[in-house]
Amino acid sequence: MSKPLKQIHLAAHFPGVNNTTVWSDPEAGSHIEFDSFAHFARTAERARFDFLFLAEGLRLREQGGEIYDLDVVGRPDTFTVLAALAAVTEHLGLTGTINSTFNEPYEVARQFATLDHLSGGRSAWNVVTSWDAFTGENFRRGGFLPQQERYSRAKEFLATAHELFDSWHGDELLADQAAGEFLRDAKAGSFVHTGHHFDIHGRFNVPRSPQGRPVIFQAGDSDEGREFAASDADAIFSRYATLEEGRAFYTDVKNRLAKYGRRHDQLLILPAATFALADTDAEAQELAREVRRQQVSGATALKHLEFVWNRDLSSYDPDGPLPDIDPAVGDHHISEGRAQVRMYRDPLATAREWRELAAAHHWSIRDLVIETGNRQNFVGSPETIARTIDEYVQADASDGFILVPHITPTGLDAFADKVVPLLQERGVFRTEYEGPTLRHHLGLAHPDDVGGERRAAS
Amino acid sequence: MSPSSPASPSSPLHLAVALDGTGWHPASWREPVARPRELFTAGYWAGLVAEAEHGLLDFVTFEDGLGLQSSHHAELDDRTDQVRGRLDAVLIASRVAPLSRRIGLVPTVVATHTEPFHISKAIATLDYVSTGRAGLRVQISARPHEADHFGRRTVPPVEDHDSPVLTDLLDEAADHVEVVRRLWDSWEDDAEIRDVATGRFVDRDKLHYVDFEGRHFNVKGPSITPRPPQGQPLVTALAHGTVPYRLVARGADIGFVTPHDTDQARAIVAEIRAEQENAGRAAEPVHVFGDLVVFLDDDPAEAAARRDRLDTLAGEPYTSDARIFTGTPAQLADLLLELRSAGLTGFRLRPAVLGHDLPAITRGLVPELRRRGAFRSAYEAGTLRGLLGLARPANRYAAV
Numbered sequence: 132m133s134k135p136l137k138q139i140h141l142a143a144h145f146p147g148v149n150n151t152t153v154w155s156d157p158e159a160g161s162h163i164e165f166d167s168f169a170h171f172a173r174t175a176e177r178a179r180f181d182f183l184f185l186a187e188g189l190r191l192r193e194q195g196g197e198i199y200d201l202d203v204v205g206r207p208d209t210f211t212v213l214a215a216l217a218a219v220t221e222h223l224g225l226t227g228t229i230n231s232t233f234n235e236p237y238e239v240a241r242q243f244a245t246l247d248h249l250s251g252g253r254s255a256w257n258v259v260t261s262w263d264a265f266t267g268e269n270f271r272r273g274g275f276l277p278q279q280e281r282y283s284r285a286k287e288f289l290a291t292a293h294e295l296f297d298s299w300h301g302d303e304l305l306a307d308q309a310a311g312e313f314l315r316d317a318k319a320g321s322f323v324h325t326g327h328h329f330d331i332h333g334r335f336n337v338p339r340s341p342q343g344r345p346v347i348f349q350a351g352d353s354d355e356g357r358e359f360a361a362s363d364a365d366a367i368f369s370r371y372a373t374l375e376e377g378r379a380f381y382t383d384v385k386n387r388l389a390k391y392g393r394r395h396d397q398l399l400i401l402p403a404a405t406f407a408l409a410d411t412d413a414e415a416q417e418l419a420r421e422v423r424r425q426q427v428s429g430a431t432a433l434k435h436l437e438f439v440w441n442r443d444l445s446s447y448d449p450d451g452p453l454p455d456i457d458p459a460v461g462d463h464h465i466s467e468g469r470a471q472v473r474m475y476r477d478p479l480a481t482a483r484e485w486r487e488l489a490a491a492h493h494w495s496i497r498d499l500v501i502e503t504g505n506r507q508n509f510v511g512s513p514e515t516i517a518r519t520i521d522e523y524v525q526a527d528a529s530d531g532f533i534l535v536p537h538i539t540p541t542g543l544d545a546f547a548d549k550v551v552p553l554l555q556e557r558g559v560f561r562t563e564y565e566g567p568t569l570r571h572h573l574g575l576a577h578p579d580d581v582g583g584e585r586r587a588a589s
Numbered sequence: 590m591s592p593s594s595p596a597s598p599s600s601p602l603h604l605a606v607a608l609d610g611t612g613w614h615p616a617s618w619r620e621p622v623a624r625p626r627e628l629f630t631a632g633y634w635a636g637l638v639a640e641a642e643h644g645l646l647d648f649v650t651f652e653d654g655l656g657l658q659s660s661h662h663a664e665l666d667d668r669t670d671q672v673r674g675r676l677d678a679v680l681i682a683s684r685v686a687p688l689s690r691r692i693g694l695v696p697t698v699v700a701t702h703t704e705p706f707h708i709s710k711a712i713a714t715l716d717y718v719s720t721g722r723a724g725l726r727v728q729i730s731a732r733p734h735e736a737d738h739f740g741r742r743t744v745p746p747v748e749d750h751d752s753p754v755l756t757d758l759l760d761e762a763a764d765h766v767e768v769v770r771r772l773w774d775s776w777e778d779d780a781e782i783r784d785v786a787t788g789r790f791v792d793r794d795k796l797h798y799v800d801f802e803g804r805h806f807n808v809k810g811p812s813i814t815p816r817p818p819q820g821q822p823l824v825t826a827l828a829h830g831t832v833p834y835r836l837v838a839r840g841a842d843i844g845f846v847t848p849h850d851t852d853q854a855r856a857i858v859a860e861i862r863a864e865q866e867n868a869g870r871a872a873e874p875v876h877v878f879g880d881l882v883v884f885l886d887d888d889p890a891e892a893a894a895r896r897d898r899l900d901t902l903a904g905e906p907y908t909s910d911a912r913i914f915t916g917t918p919a920q921l922a923d924l925l926l927e928l929r930s931a932g933l934t935g936f937r938l939r940p941a942v943l944g945h946d947l948p949a950i951t952r953g954l955v956p957e958l959r960r961r962g963a964f965r966s967a968y969e970a971g972t973l974r975g976l977l978g979l980a981r982p983a984n985r986y987a988a989v
Contacts, residue, residue, distance in 0.1 A: 154783055154790055163717060163814070164717060165687070165717050189706070189813065190809075191796065191811055197793060198793040200791050200793045201789060202790060203790055204781075205776070205813060205814060205815045207714040207717055207718075207814055208707070208711040208713070208814060210677075210679070210680060210683075210711065211679060211680065211714035211715055211718065212714055214684045215683045215684065217684055218631070218684055218685070218686070218687040218688050219687050235702070235741075238703065244676075245680045246680060248676055249630075249631045249676065249681065249684045251631075268809035269704075269810065270706060270806075271704060271805070271806040299674075304626070304629075306618065306625040308621070308623070311670045312670060313625065313672055316669070317669050318667065329740060330740045331737060331738055331739065332737055333656065333734050333738045334656065334657045334665060336656055336657045336673075336674050336675060337629075337674060337675070337677075338674045340629075429788075430787075430788045431788065
């Protein structure tokens, strides 16, 4: 008997602060006005996607000591926009990225529990860490956290939030008007947490929400990040959307689950993925090239090269060869407020490698940045993209994808209309939502189920 | 120049309703109309806001707090016979924003334990999702048990309304408001340029560091959220004494005050206007709204009986910082017009039982005021500032 087909999970990442968001296209709309979010969310819900995803940034990026002005800049507050989206959707999960460094557990737990109530059980929290003093300059405590403690704070933050969510069991609200008993338990919401990062106690003031706790996402890729996901998350937002990298990551993370007493299906792996969709494969290839040119202007290419060289390259010609000077190595980085720069752990080696690549292919600076980054994960006709996504998921390169279109807010429309029906025909994507909550869509058990054995979808 | 009132004594008055649980009387949840089991659903709040909008009210406020409700100020009471638990007010306001069209939405935020950076972008976003109808009500927390929820500071016991502890918390709240306001202005309105020729999405010269340095915190800026539709959403505060009146005069667009008669109202208004002058804000319109708790029935005896019945259920007479009114909509209209003569420009009514007294306001009081030429018959503006006769402020950072 052949293995049953895995069901694909799909989510929609609202395109925002990133050079992959093409703002110069005549079709590009506002990334701030609520109508854009509402359009995007309704498209995702019409396509029966699992959830909508919002990224976060708590300080405008800077490069060379100036605010970075080439990408989309600005975004609304995550909780506030998700609460409003709950009013214009019925099923779509609402996933917000919320930092564990410049927030406090009581407040964040209240906001997620509230969002879960107000959405009827559709909230999810992508727990991210931050530590840098640059972001800290916008907050009361400043840059208080050493880098090596960011995961320790994140883990304790999440554990504390779970203690708050669990401080109400769900049966406390009697609201018995005749007897005059509103609460069954005079101590509802009591909690005490004593730890390295948090020493708090009292009463949580939001009763248990439909999902008990929000669904937990994790997004870091370091060894610590992977362990954090394996021990504590329901889903991981990864960046490995290619077949081989995806399979390697999938195997690595799923193999870490056993030591925490967890099964393979208790952690979903969902890479971010971009796509270029057209009627035919050839047209899609052409579109993909065109979009990459729009994403990487000459100015953008120079700025991206500066991430590695860590010095001002504005005097170089983006259509000319790569600089033959070496990167500046040091603690200070020319770019601030951007996680991406930490990817280049050995800038001298990267510079060497890029110079060789460019020389071999006769690439200019701009060509190199286009060719080494920003390549769309899925390029093709609806048939090609549906088949590829299905193949990747069945081959355990992921459990699905979080799609990031390059146009706001209509970038998902064609995917919803043309690719989703093909996935449904293949029998690998839902035609109707399985239940009202995000846990239902993701096949995750409700935390109150004894032993967590009963599948929410069953 | 004498400090500015946004309205003359005969101009139409403004009306807001303060939403809290099932109503302001602690036994309100036991009334058949109360729907206490729905308090934690979106539909409950959407229904209340729709009713207030039906009455063409200027705005609703949403109460909040970072601890469980209590009948004592400084500590929890462990009672099980009253409403306990509440949802985050900013998120409730945001959840109902797409379902309403004209009414202002003013959630409470606690300045003592929150980050002004987060609050600024949250209220700016509320302004975007409501297309120009957002405000905030700034509140301090002097409750030790709420400080314990954060573990970052202790709050010593508070003796009276002008204690040094409160003065300090209010100073911090004033800084909080100042930072929030600067962050709203940290993007000029036309900062987003999408200039394809130069490849620039924003003009960085129109983005501004706020560089706030204060006793309690420093904030760099700019905001991550562009300047909201109203430029400056509405800042409001409830005030009961000289120190909070100063906060209103220095930083707010509306102060909610609690006079018990016309003379007291006149004295409070004079004090706020004097503080406005001291703060160099004499030319800026600042509304002073009277807060009243209301029990409204067509027969005054019925309203009084209802209050007695609820007091009996609660086991004690209801008291409030605000004047408690029992009577008919016509009697309330008389009282409001009398108080208006003392310089109040509007009122925030606290319905004793939301399910009963809110419709009594929208369907009884409002038509009564309208008959007397003292209230609008249609929404005359698309933003909350517009409804209140407040202009869209110029950006403090924009080059003249």
